[in-house]
Amino acid sequence: MRIVLTSGALPRLEGAADFKRFSLVIDPLLRGDPAPAVAAIGEMADADHVWVRPDAIRAICPLAGDPDWAKGFDAMVGYAAQHGWTDDKGRIRAHIEVLEALEPVEAGVFRDAMRRFASGVCIVAAGEGDGRCGMTVSAFTSVSAEPPLVLVCLNRSAFAHSCLTGADRFSVNILGAQQEETAMLFAGQRGIHGADRFDDLWQQDGAGAPVLTTAHHSIVCAMESQHVSGSHTVLVGRVVAASTGNDDGALLNYNGALRQGTWAA
Numbered sequence: 001m002r003i004v005l006t007s008g009a010l011p012r013l014e015g016a017a018d019f020k021r022f023s024l025v026i027d028p029l030l031r032g033d034p035a036p037a038v039a040a041i042g043e044m045a046d047a048d049h050v051w052v053r054p055d056a057i058r059a060i061c062p063l064a065g066d067p068d069w070a071k072g073f074d075a076m077v078g079y080a081a082q083h084g085w086t087d088d089k090g091r092i093r094a095h096i097e098v099l100e101a102l103e104p105v106e107a108g109v110f111r112d113a114m115r116r117f118a119s120g121v122c123i124v125a126a127g128e129g130d131g132r133c134g135m136t137v138s139a140f141t142s143v144s145a146e147p148p149l150v151l152v153c154l155n156r157s158a159f160a161h162s163c164l165t166g167a168d169r170f171s172v173n174i175l176g177a178q179q180e181e182t183a184m185l186f187a188g189q190r191g192i193h194g195a196d197r198f199d200d201l202w203q204q205d206g207a208g209a210p211v212l213t214t215a216h217h218s219i220v221c222a223m224e225s226q227h228v229s230g231s232h233t234v235l236v237g238r239v240v241a242a243s244t245g246n247d248d249g250a251l252l253n254y255n256g257a258l259r260q261g262t263w264a265a
């Protein structure tokens with residue numbers, strides 16, 4: 001198995017059932033100062049090695065609940081101890097390897113490809129009264145039906161980011177074909193920020209988030225988890241309420257423009 005540490009993401013375990021190998025692989029970006037990232041799973045032993053806490057591995061292992069895995073892992077820790085590869089705290093010594101640096105695709109080429117993916121447009125909103133915040137998002141998708149989970153991706157540079165990530169409830173309001181102006185307002189294109197973006201078409205839902213009564217559909221989520229990835233935070237929400245609003249087609253985001261998706265029912 002190998003633990004993978006990349007910048008801005010939680011530690012990940014690869015090859016969890018392979019008990020013959022044990023190493024720590026880091027992103028080339030962390031090479032200069034790996035200690036802060038390493039703190040999530042253990043401590044630097046020297047410049048090339050790390051003391052890894054076995055409980056940290058159990059915490060990130062997708063197979064941790066499997067008794068066969070638990071047995072194999074305990075045997076691996078025992079084997080390491082016999083060979084003197086553990087310390088007095090029972091931590092396992094791992095060699096640090098550096099991931100191969102992959103040249104990312106050029107930003108313009110990436111954006112061009114993503115613009116060709118047609119999506120709906122939503123407003124993600126949270127808070128109450130003067131503490132309300134919201135922003136336009138097209139990075140919204142269903143994750144799971146049982147339990148009902150969705151995700152949205154929020155740029156960490158958005159004003160609304162800290163308010164949305166700090167909320168315990170948030171709504172996702174799917175915009176109808178006629179709501180381009182609302183999309184622009186909540187995308188910061190009208191120079192209005194924070195609670196001033198909300199008018200009386202917004203009502204506080206019983207589940208604890210502001211809901212746009214004229215949206216195509218609205219859902220309210222309890223915050224389930226958050227994941228930092230690159231420039232964005234991914235919010236995963238457990239859907240606790242859903243309501244239907246207008247049904248005049250969907251607002252679509254495609255090829256750099258907002259379009260009205262209307263068709264016969």
Ligand SMILES: Cc1cc2nc3c(=O)[nH]c(=O)nc-3n(C[C@H](O)[C@H](O)[C@H](O)COP(=O)(O)O)c2cc1C
Nearest residue numbers: 135136137138139153154155158159160186187188
């Ligand atoms: C159609 C459309 C889709 C957008 N999708 C996203 C998105 O998925 N994630 C995101 O972080 N920003 C997205 N944005 C940009 C944000 O809406 C914008 O940066 C943000 O609302 C600015 O809000 P602020 O005033 O709180 O910074 C989108 C903008 C538009 C017009």
